[in-house]
Amino acid sequence: MRFRRRVVLEMLPDENDLLQRVAKAHGTMRGALLTGLRLLESDELGQLRATVADLESKLGKAQQQLSATKTRRDEQTTTAAKTHSELERVRASARDARAELRAIKSARTEADKLARDWTQYAHRLENLAIRHLFCPSCNDFVPEKEWAEQPTREGVGIYHKTHDYREKSNFLATATAMAWRKLPRERAERS
Numbered sequence: 656m657r658f659r660r661r662v663v664l665e666m667l668p669d670e671n672d673l674l675q676r677v678a679k680a681h682g683t684m685r686g687a688l689l690t691g692l693r694l695l696e697s698d699e700l701g702q703l704r705a706t707v708a709d710l711e712s713k714l715g716k717a718q719q720q721l722s723a724t725k726t727r728r729d730e731q732t733t734t735a736a737k738t739h740s741e742l743e744r745v746r747a748s749a750r751d752a753r754a755e756l757r758a759i760k761s762a763r764t765e766a767d768k769l770a771r772d773w774t775q776y777a778h779r780l781e782n783l784a785i786r787h788l789f790c791p792s793c794n795d796f797v798p799e800k801e802w803a804e805q806p807t808r809e810g811v812g813i814y815h816k817t818h819d820y821r822e823k824s825n826f827l828a829t830a831t832a833m834a835w836r837k838l839p840r841e842r843a844e845r846s
């Protein structure tokens with residue numbers, strides 16, 4: 656004879672609803688109750704909890720990684736922005752440098768033109784320069800290398816250096832001064 660035992664359960668309405676719902680899924684009320692009891696007896700719930708805990712910890716780590724990635728991405732964005740502004744600064748100084756170079760080139764062109772003008776002017780002055788002066792003592796023209804200078808009160812006397820400086824002839828000797836020029840303006844003002 657098979658062992659059978661009858662169990663009477665008193666249930667509140669919500670507990671009864673629960674039993675009805677689970678019974679539907681497991682075929683009978685008995686099947687539902689036994690499935691529940693076997694589940695309690697086995698360690699399946701404990702394993703599930705452990706699995707859930709493990710999954711939760713993995714989720715936490717994944718969230719941390721995500722947050723770290725976000726931080727890194729923010730940092731990269733900041734770095735990119737900095738690099739961009741640095742690039743802009745470099746471009747701006749390159750523009751300045753180019754403008755400066757243009758200014759220098761134009762100044763140099765101007766200076767070259769001025770130098771050419773001055774060279775022409777110097778050549779013209781050289782052509783105008785006097786190379787020989789007449790010495791009254793020698794009664795002849797004297798080249799530049801034989802000239803000497805004698806400071807006077809108001810200027811400089813130029814004379815033939817083979818003689819002493821004599822500004823005017825007298826009954827003893829003939830003058831040796833050949834020309835006379837003013838002191839340069841700034842030297843005249845200083846003295």
Ligand SMILES: [Zn+2]
Nearest residue numbers: 790792793815
């Ligand atoms: Zn002379």
